[in-house]
Amino acid sequence: MRTYILFTPGPLTTSETVKQTMLQDWCTWDDDYNLEIVQNVRSELVRLATDCPGDYTSVLLQGSGTYSVEGALTCSVPDSGKLLILSNGAYGNRMAEIARYGKICHHIISFPETSPVCPDTVDRFLSRHNEITHVSFVHCETTTGILNPLDELCRVINKHGKTLIVDAISSFGGIPFDAGLLNIDFLIGSSNKCIQGVPGFGYVIARRDAMETCRGNARSLSLDIYAQWETMEKKCGKWRFTSPTHVVRAFRQALKELHEEGGIMARHTRYEANHRLLTEGMTHLGYKPLLPAGRRSPIIASFLYPDPPFCFESFYSELKQKGFIIYPGKISQADTFRIGTIGDINVRDIKALIDAIGSIRT
Numbered sequence: 412m413r414t415y416i417l418f419t420p421g422p423l424t425t426s427e428t429v430k431q432t433m434l435q436d437w438c439t440w441d442d443d444y445n446l447e448i449v450q451n452v453r454s455e456l457v458r459l460a461t462d463c464p465g466d467y468t469s470v471l472l473q474g475s476g477t478y479s480v481e482g483a484l485t486c487s488v489p490d491s492g493k494l495l496i497l498s499n500g501a502y503g504n505r506m507a508e509i510a511r512y513g514k515i516c517h518h519i520i521s522f523p524e525t526s527p528v529c530p531d532t533v534d535r536f537l538s539r540h541n542e543i544t545h546v547s548f549v550h551c552e553t554t555t556g557i558l559n560p561l562d563e564l565c566r567v568i569n570k571h572g573k574t575l576i577v578d579a580i581s582s583f584g585g586i587p588f589d590a591g592l593l594n595i596d597f598l599i600g601s602s603n604k605c606i607q608g609v610p611g612f613g614y615v616i617a618r619r620d621a622m623e624t625c626r627g628n629a630r631s632l633s634l635d636i637y638a639q640w641e642t643m644e645k646k647c648g649k650w651r652f653t654s655p656t657h658v659v660r661a662f663r664q665a666l667k668e669l670h671e672e673g674g675i676m677a678r679h680t681r682y683e684a685n686h687r688l689l690t691e692g693m694t695h696l697g698y699k700p701l702l703p704a705g706r707r708s709p710i711i712a713s714f715l716y717p718d719p720p721f722c723f724e725s726f727y728s729e730l731k732q733k734g735f736i737i738y739p740g741k742i743s744q745a746d747t748f749r750i751g752t753i754g755d756i757n758v759r760d761i762k763a764l765i766d767a768i769g770s771i772r773t
């Protein structure tokens with residue numbers, strides 16, 4: 412059935428069994444859907460996020476991951492608050508764009524796209540800026556594949572007593588961490604990344620007390636995560652507006668398959684093996700990774716264009732003809748392309764991709 416394999420950071424390659432669950436229609440009103448599927452997905456997400464699930468809750472929201480980032484930012488920061496955004500790529504910058512649209516009082520600290528967000532800089536800034544109430548950043552910046560220092564950043568932000576918002580959309584399910592231990596207030600994910608579902612909704616896993624503070628803050632009706640959460644809580648999994656039933660059902664199956672694989676740790680090991688083989692194979696073929704070894708995530712890798720003449724468009728279409736889809740680059744400072752190592756793919760698929768790339772004359 413597969414026409415080609417996606418080596419992309421979402422949508423990504425999903426299993427046949429995840430796809431098959433979408434062949435049945437579901438009623439948004441019926442208990443079979445809300446009680447059995449939605450409530451189950453919500454509690455499973457909380458369990459995946461932390462070993463102390465009692466303090467946490469979750470809400471699902473229609474749309475791609477950005478909608479949930481926008482929901483979390485525009486509902487958590489009140490008019491009287493001030494948000495600090497830490498950015499080293501396109502998704503951090505998108506948070507600033509969301510803040511501008513939502514007229515959220517904010518400040519952005521920008522780091523180079525190839526450098527991690529620096530905890531010391533954040534520490535110094537927060538010491539001088541008491542007016543900041545909330546801090547947000549991206550865990551794995553998919554722009555380059557760089558991994559930001561989650562533990563250190565959370566520690567600094569907690570030390571200053573700020574509400575902590577983490578975009579873990581490209582890492583949640585693929586990189587182990589405990590949101591409770593890190594005291595993350597709002598953790599954002601989406602259906603089509605490391606849980607290996609299909610696109611259609613995002614989710615916010617939040618400390619229950621932090622979620623309670625969102626009441627009345629929303630700047631938009633459909634992105635009001637508090638109202639959505641309240642409805643899901645009071646009406647046992649009901650969504651306010653039409654929910655993406657097939658997508659949620661597929662996600663439920665994807666969660667089951669994550670569990671069968673051995674959980675987040677086992678998935679992380681598979682992604683690491685994919686990433687290692689990819690980087691070794693590409694380096695062997697003469698391609699140079701954009702980032703130094705210590706900064707790379709097992710999610711997606713960026714490679715510099717080789718010496719000219721290299722045409723990305725023809726490279727891409729030759730690979731597509733052979734059944735492999737890769738991803739263009741997204742940074743401004745260098746010409747790059749990206750290869751994702753997440754999804755229902757393993758080292759055999761990576762090996763086949765490397766062989767295909769080796770057979771192309773650039």
Ligand SMILES: *Cc1c(COP(=O)(O)O)cnc(C)c1O
Nearest residue numbers: 475476477502549551553580581
């Ligand atoms: C995919 C992704 C998002 C969401 O992007 P969409 O285009 O809305 O799916 C947000 N942040 C990060 C880090 C991502 O990788």
